[in-house]
């Protein structure tokens with residue numbers, strides 16, 4: 500494999516780059532800058548790019564370039580542009596494409612690297628088994644808002660109707676922003692409000708208790724969690 504043959508060259512350059520960086524830091528003199536073989540160095544990028552933070556968590560340059568010893572041109576530009584988000588922008592960056600041998604699937608086919616179809620591999624890339632949880636209960640900023648994947652998917656909604664525009668495919672992501680994950684945002688068409696707008700599904704300013712479960716005993720149970728003025732705020736939007 501072409502990529503394998505370049506391992507030594509790539510590692511060599513990495514070491515060289517490391518040395519150069521050190522030299523530059525220590526000597527900041529123009530001599531060190533001149534000594535850098537700019538052109539050659541550029542074609543393989545530099546250690547800064549290689550060691551830069553993982554692209555979107557699941558992909559790490561470091562584990563591919565340093566650990567697996569792949570050269571830049573085993574991925575760039577044939578499989579991926581050197582621009583974060585460009586694969587996504589193509590519109591077919593999906594598991595189906597990967598399984599058909601595109602993008603990551605060019606290597607992650609069970610031969611060159613672990614496959615994308617075994618149930619045990621999902622976690623290696625996604626950090627979870629990617630099974631949609633049947634029921635999600637949000638507790639931030641207020642307690643017990645219920646969301647049922649099963650119900651929504653059975654209605655015929657596909658994954659893309661919520662992911663990743665309205666919601667990330669990661670439990671807890673929306674709750675990391677309690678200042679944003681609010682009724683105000685829902686009324687403005689964000690999160691659940693993308694559909695719960697009175698047209699595509701019941702409006703977010705009605706049927707509070709359908710989403711806020713257990714809210715029969717609303718005041719008794721959540722009086723502290725939901726301040727009275729907030730409750731009024733919701734009702735004003737009727």
Ligand code: HEC
Nearest residue numbers: 543544548554563569570571574579581582583584585586
């Ligand atoms: C195993 C595949 C692979 C290898 C090998 C690889 N890259 Fe990447 N690179 C990617 C992916 C995937 C992205 C993200 C592309 C996307 O989001 O569409 C990326 C993005 C980039 C970006 C854009 C970063 C940004 O923040 O916009 C640069 C620059 C880059 N790579 C440089 C390099 C250099 C230099 C090397 C060699 C040292 C290298 N890559 C090796 C897969 C690879």
Ligand code: HEC
Nearest residue numbers: 592593594595603607614615616617618620621624628629
């Ligand atoms: C080699 C890494 C890799 C493995 C292994 C992998 N995936 Fe993916 N998966 C991806 C990438 C890359 C995307 C596109 C991400 C994006 O759009 O930002 C994706 C997207 C998805 C999506 C979004 C919808 C779609 O169909 O594209 C789902 C669902 C998914 N993966 C499930 C799984 C499951 C289930 C497994 C295990 C059987 C799995 N993935 C294994 C890399 C992987």
Ligand code: HEC
Nearest residue numbers: 557558562567573574578602603605606611612613623624
């Ligand atoms: C040019 C080939 C190639 C491409 C393209 C590629 N990988 Fe890999 N990947 C490898 C190899 C080789 C390994 C190490 C061997 C193994 O684990 O099977 C690896 C390992 C990994 C690992 C495990 C890393 C670790 O530290 O344990 C993850 C996660 C991963 N790849 C995700 C991805 C994702 C996501 C993409 C697409 C964005 C991708 N890979 C594209 C070749 C590739």
Ligand code: HEC
Nearest residue numbers: 629630631651656657658661666668669670671672673674
């Ligand atoms: C009606 C909206 C909607 C639809 C349709 C939908 N999801 Fe989700 N999904 C969510 C919400 C909401 C979350 C939680 C996000 C959060 O906490 O920020 C979520 C989270 C997830 C998670 C993360 C689970 C975890 O443990 O981190 C996965 C995986 C997932 N969905 C997969 C899917 C798949 C696969 C489909 C299509 C079969 C799908 N979803 C369809 C709304 C939806």
Ligand code: HEC
Nearest residue numbers: 645646650656660661665690691693694699700701709710
């Ligand atoms: C992609 C569109 C979409 C998104 C986003 C969405 N829903 Fe729905 N939801 C629907 C549709 C369509 C229905 C059924 C029509 C109706 O009841 O008006 C529904 C019904 C419901 C129901 C009633 C289910 C039942 O058993 O009767 C609840 C509760 C609900 N959604 C909660 C939520 C919550 C909470 C969120 C955000 C976390 C959310 N939905 C996001 C489309 C969506």
Ligand code: HEC
Nearest residue numbers: 637638639640641644680681682695703704707710729733
């Ligand atoms: C479509 C589902 C849905 C409906 C209908 C709904 N909510 Fe919410 N509500 C949510 C979600 C999702 C959150 C954010 C997650 C959390 O707080 O657990 C939230 C958060 C809140 C919050 C805390 C954030 C903020 O805006 O201050 C209050 C208060 C609230 N809802 C009141 C109401 C009232 C009052 C109604 C009825 C007029 C209502 N909700 C109807 C889904 C809904």
